Amino acid sequence: xxxxxxxxxxxxxxxxEKERTDAVQAFLKQETVFVEIRTDDxxxxxxxxxxxxxxxxxxxxxxxxxxxxxxxxxDAAAVERVWFDLFASTRATTVGAITSLALAAVxxxxxxxxxxxxxxxxxxxxxxxxxxxxxxxxxxxxxxxxTEELVSGALASQAAGWHGVKLKVGKPSVGQDLARLRAxxxxxxxxxDVMVDANQSMTHAEARxxxxxxxxxxxxxxxxxxxxxxxxxxVLLSRSTSIPVAVGESLYSVAQFRExxxxxxxxxxxxxxxxVGGITPWLKVAHLAEAFNVQVCPxxxxxxxxxxxxxxPNGRCVEHIPQLRAITDGQLEITDGHAVAPDRPGxxxxxxxxxxxxxxxx
Numbered sequence: 001x002x003x004x005x006x007x008x009x010x011x012x013x014x015x016x017e018k019e020r021t022d023a024v025q026a027f028l029k030q031e032t033v034f035v036e037i038r039t040d041d042x043x044x045x046x047x048x049x050x051x052x053x054x055x056x057x058x059x060x061x062x063x064x065x066x067x068x069x070x071x072x073x074x075d076a077a078a079v080e081r082v083w084f085d086l087f088a089s090t091r092a093t094t095v096g097a098i099t100s101l102a103l104a105a106v107x108x109x110x111x112x113x114x115x116x117x118x119x120x121x122x123x124x125x126x127x128x129x130x131x132x133x134x135x136x137x138x139x140x141x142x143x144x145x146x147t148e149e150l151v152s153g154a155l156a157s158q159a160a161g162w163h164g165v166k167l168k169v170g171k172p173s174v175g176q177d178l179a180r181l182r183a184x185x186x187x188x189x190x191x192x193d194v195m196v197d198a199n200q201s202m203t204h205a206e207a208r209x210x211x212x213x214x215x216x217x218x219x220x221x222x223x224x225x226x227x228x229x230x231x232x233x234x235v236l237l238s239r240s241t242s243i244p245v246a247v248g249e250s251l252y253s254v255a256q257f258r259e260x261x262x263x264x265x266x267x268x269x270x271x272x273x274x275x276v277g278g279i280t281p282w283l284k285v286a287h288l289a290e291a292f293n294v295q296v297c298p299x300x301x302x303x304x305x306x307x308x309x310x311x312x313p314n315g316r317c318v319e320h321i322p323q324l325r326a327i328t329d330g331q332l333e334i335t336d337g338h339a340v341a342p343d344r345p346g347x348x349x350x351x352x353x354x355x356x357x358x359x360x361x362x
Contacts, residue, residue: 002076002117006038009063009105011056011361014326021144023170023201030323031056034356035063035105039076043116046351047109049101049274050301056361062102066090071106077117079110083280095253100277107278108304108347115346122304122348123341126283127311132338134317136164136193143168147180151187154194161337163317164193164220170201174213185217197223200250204233211241221246221268221297234265244268248285249299252276257285261292268316272299273308286312302332302339303349310341327355 012032020027031051038044049059067086074082086103093099115125123131140153154165167184169177177196185194196219198207207225214222221244226233228250238245248270251257257276260266271285286296286308295316298305303324309315318339325331329350333340342348 002043002113003040004037004071004074004076005040007035007068007071007106007109009033009035009060009068011060012327012356012359013056013361014323014359017322017325018139019142019144020139020321021142022168022197022199023143024199025052028053031059031361032327033059033063033101033105035068035109037071037076037106037109037113039113041117043113045076045109045111045113045116046347046349047105047107047112047278049104049108051101055098055101058098059101059105062090062093062098063105067102067106076110076113079107079114079280082110083107083278087277095256097252097275100252101274104274104276104278107280108273111279112346119345121307121341121343121345122279123307123310123343126279126308127313129313129315130310131341131343132335133306133309133315133341134163135320135334135337135339136166136195136317137162137320138166138197139321141165141167141197143170147183150180150184154184154188154192158188158192160334162320163337164195166195166197166223166319168199169196169210170198174210177210178213181214181217181219190218193220194218195220195223195246198225200224200227202226204230204236207233207237208240211237211243215242219243223247223268223270224250231259231263231265234260235263238265238267246270246297248272249275254281254284254288257288261289261294267294269294269296270299271296273301273304275299279308282308283312286314290314303328304347306332306339307341307348309339324349327352327359 014030035047137157171177223246244267246268247266269289273282297316
């Protein structure tokens with residue numbers, strides 16, 4: 001038994017690297033919640049989760065006041081048992097974003113410890129299917145960018161050998177969205193995947209209308225067209241369009257993914273390890289999707305998700321949005337259009353302690 005002897009959490013604000021906007025919001029900053037767990041064998045596991053501007057202090061309070069006090073004396077190797085114990089202790093606030101984000105910070109720290117004890121990298125211990133995963137870019141597709149900037153970014157990604165680009169949609173008129181998408185498709189030709197993301201901004205009627213307009217462009221997927229709790233609307237939309245419908249970044253439990261998959265409401269699963277409660281439920285969602293013959297393209301967190309997408313057979317691609325470079329040493333390794341999972345033991349993220357300490361929120 002490897003006993004937990006202590007744990008603490010803290011909040012770090014990480015500035016955005018560039019302006020990021022979509023149809024409903026702007027990415028203001030990354031409130032990054034860290035958890036460090038110490039065990040009686042002298043090891044320390046580091047885990048984290050995030051919000052994009054609000055709620056970080058609420059996650060921190062959940063950890064400090066409710067979750068972390070339950071950890072000392074527990075077996076750090078019993079990751080499933082610890083996760084369930086913490087989840088069961090917070091039933092009054094589940095399923096919900098704050099609880100899931102807090103659970104994720106603990107769970108990723110426990111997985112860091114698990115990998116360190118085994119002297120194995122995360123991608124291998126979580127499944128080890130392959131080490132490299134195709135990469136696509138979102139950083140060049142924000143809604144405020146001009147059509148010329150979208151085209152330039154897409155061409156740069158194509159020249160670098162990346163497998164796709166994602167563009168935000170949700171302009172006031174379908175004609176505006178369509179003109180921007182058509183310019184990119186005409187520039188890159190048929191060989192590059194082009195995805196679109198509406199960020200839950202549309203009604204079913206409007207999403208169906210825009211999907212019909214987008215179909216000739218051969219899009220790889222239509223992401224979050226409707227509010228995430230509108231499962232019925234996603235069912236109807238999926239039946240009405242040939243464009244694969246992608247969801248997942250705003251779902252916070254395995255059961256929510258089960259509902260989408262069982263009802264045929266999603267063709268691409270974008271499970272986010274922070275928002276679903278950690279690596280433990282992330283893997284369950286990935287295997288659930290595999291049972292439905294559905295691919296996984298995780299949302300954001302490329303530094304962590306490269307290892308998870310590499311671990312499972314249905315990990316299709318990794319999303320490129322660099323956000324941790326200010327507090328890490330080194331960058332995501334990219335080779336021939338593929339993101340390469342770190343091969344060092346643990347989560348594989350090289351944290352810059354001085355940079356983290358400089359950004360801690362009192």
